[in-house]
Amino acid sequence: MKPLSQLSREDARSVRVVLTDIDDTITTEGTLTASAYAALEQLHRAGFLVVPVTGRPAGWCDHIARMWPVDAVVGENGAFYFRYDRKQKKMHQHFWASRQERAQNRARLDQIEKEVLATIPGTALASDQDYRVADLAIDFCEDVPALPETEIDRIVAVFERAGAQAKVSSIHVNGWFGDYDKLSMAKALLADVFNIDWETAKRSVVFAGDSPNDEPMFAAFPLSVGVANVHAFAHRLKNKPAYITEGHSGDGFAELARILLEARDQQAQAANA
Structure with missing residues (x-):
């Protein structure tokens, strides 16, 4: 991982789309700081396409798509994308699985929930579980005392024995049934909504994240950035990620935004010279 300061001006100027995780990438210790939110707004106003790609639930993502300065949001680790058309005042929703498939998968996830909570002391349902439509989120440190990594691995194992996917974020283990992840739905969104094909995306998209559930994005995008706290999950x-910020969490995201905005400003000044 190279310091973000080594990102070339040419590469920074090529960025048109900012995809970003939320928890511990935009937020800091569970709080959305003014500087991180301002960075989002500045990017959006400057003309970047800004899309959070998160493990957070559908209920939160509806709010984010409506209220935040973003162009869309991918939620529940790729289960859907939401895009709010402010002119038409209409929410566009696209799900990976049908309503019937989601209902069938929920019954299977309910069995996993029972096993995890009964066999792994200290675990709890994520406090945002009631707002989820496609996955099961097990809390290991957000609203419960932090569990050791051995217990996190046990949670993952329960999902995998049942044939589910499981990804570790900075706060939850998220599990689901379905052949998707953050990357597959982000690619669908870019193509379906913004007409950005994959070859173009590899040259024009930067992704920022911090934890193992971001790994498909780190692997796919040449311009991938980890905020400094990604060191905790490097093993x-x-x-x-190709690059790493000096700042942790929201400060790291703001650092990335400054570099992109400065590159955009320099490009505009050169064009007007």
Whole structure:
């Protein structure tokens, strides 16, 4: 992982789309700081496409798509994308699985929930579980005392024995049934909504994240950035981000935004010279 300061001006100027995780990438210790939110707004106003790609639930993502300065949001680790058309005042929703498939998968996830909570002391349902439509989120440190990594691995194992996918974020283990992840739905969104094909995306998209559930994105995008706290999960990552910020969490995201905005400003000044 190279320091973000080594990102070339040419590469920074090529960025048109900012995809970003939320928890511990935009937020800091569970709080959305003014500086991180301002960075989002500044990027959006400057003309970047800004899309959070998160493990957070559908209920939160509806709010984010409506209220935040973003162009869309991918939620529940790729289960869907939401895009709010402010002119038409209409929410566009796209799900990976049908309503019937989601209902069938929920019954299977309910069995996993019972096993995890009964056999792994200290675990709890994520407090945002009621707002989820496609996955099961087990809390290991957000609203419960932090569990050791051995217990996190046990949670993952329960999901995998049942045939589910499981990804570790900075706060939850998220599990689901379905052949998707953050990357597959982000690619669908870019193509379906913004007409950005994959070859173009590899040259024009930057992704920022911090934890193992971001690994598909780190692996796919040449311009991938980890905020400094990704170091805590580096041993779990086969595919690490190409660059790393000096700042942790929201400060790191703001650092990335400054570099992109400065490059955009310099490009505009050169064009007007």
